[in-house]
Amino acid sequence: MxxxxxxxxxxxxxHTTSAIAGLTKWVPELGVRWSDDLIAEWFAIERVSYDAWLEGRLTHQGQRRARLQAFLPVLGRPVPTEEAELDEIFDGYLAHYRASWxxxxxxxxxxxxxxxxxxxxxxxxxxxxxxxxxxxxxxxxxxxxxxxxxxxxxxxxxxxxxxxxxxxxxxxxxxxxxxxxxxxxxxxxxxxxxxxxxxxxxxxxxxxxxxxxxxxx
Known part of the structure; x- marks a missing residue:
């Protein structure tokens, strides 16, 4: 070789541990009680959205927005119609995710x-x-x-x-x-x-x- x-x-x-650590801190900031059941939901949504980016059907930022559009209803939270608001919400997750790298x-x-x-x-x-x-x-x-x-x-x-x-x-x-x-x-x-x-x-x-x-x- x-x-x-x-x-x-x-x-x-x-990635998995970092993402879970980010989720456990971010979800309560949205006013939702954390549950381990949310982990599987998040990763399933992440996979579908990320694959859409890899296939060229979404931009990289677009797949982040798609994740929120699918995950926020799971949390019982409203889905913003403005992309800027979606981006701001996702930035909250990213901050905790990056802190756990x-x-x-x-x-x-x-x-x-x-x-x-x-x-x-x-x-x-x-x-x-x-x-x-x-x-x-x-x-x-x-x-x-x-x-x-x-x-x-x-x-x-x-x-x-x-x-x-x-x-x-x-x-x-x-x-x-x-x-x-x-x-x-x-x-x-x-x-x-x-x-x-x-x-x-x-x-x-x-x-x-x-x-x-x-x-x-």
Missing amino acids: KAVVFDLDDTLFD AAFPDARPALEVARSNGWRVGVLTNGSTVQQNAKLATIGLAPLIDVVATTETLGCSKPAPEAYLATCRELGVQPADTLMIGDNFELDVLGARAAGLTAEHLDRAAGITLAQLVKAS
């Missing part, structure tokens, strides 16, 4: 092992360029990464083969010499393998760590 490419959300960056404990060790192997290190993420780079900077991993490839910079998303191939080109390596690691089996493993990369599934529920996957390679 000459390079390793990591997914970001729920691989290096603990954190890397997984195994993220830095894995990046350090990869660099000690002499590998180039990349991140390939179905996300917005500004926010994903901000996450890496905030959690202290940006200096350990050579290339950050996002949906916006590439013009395509995982599992499109070009997403993986373009990332390899930016890293200056061949797909056959590149390892992809991520938590989403379809996007980070099957998609990467179809593009000619080696790929490993990060299954934390099974006790797998990032460092183990990097060393095992």
Whole structure:
């Protein structure tokens, strides 16, 4: 191997925990009592809206508004008709979400092992360029990464083969010499393998760590 490419959300960056922490502080600010039942509702809505952005049916800000348009009725709250008001409400969530940003404990060790192997290190993420780079900077991993490839910079998303191939080109390596690691089996493993990369599934529920996957390679 000459390079390793990591997914970001729920691989290096603990998106799920950060989002839940943000929700538990934001929902009461809307005058609604917090309930753990709301977690599943939020993430289901997030997935549908985010996929609409990846497919080009919504702008990035539009998918945020769509989330609120679906989630506010779940809370029993009225849905504003003005986009500016929707944006202001979503900013309340974002502030708490950003305040909770954190890397997984195994993220830095894995990046350090990869660099000690002499590998180039990349991140390939179905996300917005500004926010994903901000996450890496905030959690202290940006200096350990050579290339950050996002949906916006590439013009395509995982599992499109070009997403993986373009990332390899930016890293200056061949797909056959590149390892992809991520938590989403379809996007980070099957998609990467179809593009000619080696790929490993990060299954934390099974006790797998990032460092183990990097060393095992």
